[in-house]
Amino acid sequence: MTVQQFLTILLSRKRLFVAVFVLVLLLVVVASLLLPKKYLAQAVIAVDAGNADPVSLTMANLSGQNQNYLGTQASMLASHNSARKVVQTLKLTQFPAIQASYQASNPGPGDNIVDWLATILLSNLTVEAGKGSSTLTLSYKATDPQFAAAVLNAFVDAYKSVVVDSRVEMAKQNEAFFQTQLEELKQTMAQKQQQLADYQREHGLIEAPDERLDLENQKLNFLASEVAQAQGELTTAKSKLTELSHGAAPDVMANPVIQQMTLQLAQQEKLLSEAAQREGPNHPNYKQAAAQVVATRAQLNKLKKEYSTMMRSQVETTQSRVDSLNTQLDQQKKTVLDMKGQLAQLDIMRRGVENAQRNFDLLMQRWSESMLQANASMTNVTVLQRAIPPTTPVSPVLKFNLLIGTVLALFCAAALNYGLEWLDRRVRCIDDVERDLGVPVLIALGAERQKKKAVNKLPAPAGRLVNQEGAC
Structure with a gap:
C-alpha cells in the first residue's frame, strides 16, 4: 500500500x-x-x-x-x-x-x-x-x-x-578466639621464661654474661701471648744448647769465670811450652807447669759441663712451661667456645621470650579492641x-501520559481504519485501480479533485493519462 x-x-x-x-x-x-x-x-x-x-x-x-x-x-x-x-x-x-x-x-x-x-x-x-x-x-x-x-x-x-x-x-567471636589464644600464649611465654632462667642458673649466666665473656677473652689473649713468649725462649735455649754441643756457644765464652780460666789456661800452656824448650820434659818446673795445665783444663771442662747441664735444665723447664701454657691455652679456648655457644643459646632463648612477649602484647591489644567493639x-x-x-x-x-496517549490514540485510530478498509476494500484513488486492478487510468473525474489535490502530488507513472487538475 x-x-x-x-x-x-x-x-x-x-x-x-x-x-x-x-x-x-x-x-x-x-x-x-x-x-x-x-x-x-x-x-x-x-x-x-x-x-x-x-x-x-x-x-x-x-x-x-x-x-x-x-x-x-x-x-x-x-x-x-x-x-x-x-x-x-x-x-x-x-x-x-x-x-x-x-x-x-x-x-x-x-x-x-x-x-x-x-x-x-x-x-x-x-x-x-x-x-x-x-x-x-x-x-x-x-x-x-x-x-x-x-x-x-x-x-x-x-x-x-x-x-x-x-x-x-x-567482635564477640574475635574476643572469644583471642581469649583462648591469650591463655595458650601466656602458658607458652611462661614456659620459655622458665627455660631461660634454668639455663642461666645452670651455666652461671645470670649476671653480666657479656662481661664474663670479655674477661675470658682477655685470659685467652694473655695465655696466647705467654705461649708465644715461652716458645721463643724455648727456641733460644735449644739453639744455645746446640751451639754448646758443637763448642761454639757465644754465651759460654762470654761467661767471666770461663773467660778467666780460659785465659789462665792459655798462659799456663805458654809457660809449659817455654819450660819444655828451656828445661826439658823431665825438669820439675816443666812437670809442675804441666800439672797446672791439666788441673786448669779439667776445671774448665767441668765448668762447661755444668753450664751445659744448666742449659739442658733450662730447655726442659722452658719446654715444660710451654706444654703447660699450651694446655691452659687449649682449655681456655674450649672455655671461650663453650661460653660463646652458651651465649648464642641464651640469645636464642631470649629472642624466643621476646617474640612470645611481643605476640602476647599484640594479641592483648587485639583482644582489647574486640572487647571495645563488642x-x-x-x-x-x-x-x-x-x-x-x-x-x-x-x-x-x-x-507524559498525554504524550504517550496521543501516540497510542493515533496508532489505534490508524490501525482501526486500516483494518476496516481491508474488510471492505473499495476503490478510492488512481493507485487502487492501477495497482490492485492492474487497469491503466486514462482520465479522472470528480467534484472533490481540489480536496484530493494535496494527496495526489506524486508524479504520474509513464503511459498514464490524467486531466490538467490531476485529480483522483
Missing part, C-alpha cells in the same frame, strides 16, 4: 479516525486521573570506606575497593533482615488492613506476615551507590508520602542497627539526608 492509498483511507474515514483518537486519549486521561498517586521519598547516607572499623587504630585502605565495599553495604541495606527490622520497628503487623491483605493472599503453612511484609517493602525500595563517592541514595515509592518517608527512615535506622549487630557479633554502638555510617514526606507525586505524570 502506498502513502497515497493510506492517506486516502484515513480521509475517507476521518470521522471514525477522530472518534477513536478522542476516545483513546480520553481513556488515557481518565486512567491517569483515576490511578492512585505515588510519592517518592529519598534519603542519602555516607559510608566511610576508609575507616570501616571506628574502634581499631589501624586504617583500612579501601580506595581501590570503594565500589565493591559500597555494593556490599547496599546489599546489607536492602537485605531481608533489614526489612524485617523495619516491619518490627513500624509495627506494621498490628494494622487490621494489612492483616486482612495478608490473609487474602492465602499464605502457606511456613509463611508469616513479617516475611510477607518485608518482601513487599523491598519491592518498592531502591538503593543506588554514588559514582566516585561513598554515598548511598535510598528511594521508596508509596501512595502515602508520610508512610514512604517513615519506611525509608526506618530502613536507614535498621541498616545502622544491622551494621552494629554484625560488627558486635563478629560493647560499642558506633558505626561508619553518616546520615546526610533523612527522608521527608514528598509533596509532589512521581506518578502518574499527566503530561
Whole structure:
C-alpha cells in the first residue's frame, strides 16, 4: 500500500479516525486521573570506606575497593533482615488492613506476615551507590508520602542497627578466639621464661654474661701471648744448647769465670811450652807447669759441663712451661667456645621470650579492641539526608501520559481504519485501480479533485493519462 492509498483511507474515514483518537486519549486521561498517586521519598547516607572499623587504630585502605565495599553495604541495606527490622520497628503487623491483605493472599503453612511484609517493602525500595563517592541514595515509592518517608527512615535506622549487630557479633567471636589464644600464649611465654632462667642458673649466666665473656677473652689473649713468649725462649735455649754441643756457644765464652780460666789456661800452656824448650820434659818446673795445665783444663771442662747441664735444665723447664701454657691455652679456648655457644643459646632463648612477649602484647591489644567493639554502638555510617514526606507525586505524570496517549490514540485510530478498509476494500484513488486492478487510468473525474489535490502530488507513472487538475 502506498502513502497515497493510506492517506486516502484515513480521509475517507476521518470521522471514525477522530472518534477513536478522542476516545483513546480520553481513556488515557481518565486512567491517569483515576490511578492512585505515588510519592517518592529519598534519603542519602555516607559510608566511610576508609575507616570501616571506628574502634581499631589501624586504617583500612579501601580506595581501590570503594565500589565493591559500597555494593556490599547496599546489599546489607536492602537485605531481608533489614526489612524485617523495619516491619518490627513500624509495627506494621498490628494494622487490621494489612492483616486482612495478608490473609487474602492465602499464605502457606511456613509463611508469616513479617516475611510477607518485608518482601513487599523491598519491592518498592531502591538503593543506588554514588559514582566516585561513598554515598548511598535510598528511594521508596508509596501512595502515602508520610508512610514512604517513615519506611525509608526506618530502613536507614535498621541498616545502622544491622551494621552494629554484625560488627558486635563478629567482635564477640574475635574476643572469644583471642581469649583462648591469650591463655595458650601466656602458658607458652611462661614456659620459655622458665627455660631461660634454668639455663642461666645452670651455666652461671645470670649476671653480666657479656662481661664474663670479655674477661675470658682477655685470659685467652694473655695465655696466647705467654705461649708465644715461652716458645721463643724455648727456641733460644735449644739453639744455645746446640751451639754448646758443637763448642761454639757465644754465651759460654762470654761467661767471666770461663773467660778467666780460659785465659789462665792459655798462659799456663805458654809457660809449659817455654819450660819444655828451656828445661826439658823431665825438669820439675816443666812437670809442675804441666800439672797446672791439666788441673786448669779439667776445671774448665767441668765448668762447661755444668753450664751445659744448666742449659739442658733450662730447655726442659722452658719446654715444660710451654706444654703447660699450651694446655691452659687449649682449655681456655674450649672455655671461650663453650661460653660463646652458651651465649648464642641464651640469645636464642631470649629472642624466643621476646617474640612470645611481643605476640602476647599484640594479641592483648587485639583482644582489647574486640572487647571495645563488642560493647560499642558506633558505626561508619553518616546520615546526610533523612527522608521527608514528598509533596509532589512521581506518578502518574499527566503530561507524559498525554504524550504517550496521543501516540497510542493515533496508532489505534490508524490501525482501526486500516483494518476496516481491508474488510471492505473499495476503490478510492488512481493507485487502487492501477495497482490492485492492474487497469491503466486514462482520465479522472470528480467534484472533490481540489480536496484530493494535496494527496495526489506524486508524479504520474509513464503511459498514464490524467486531466490538467490531476485529480483522483
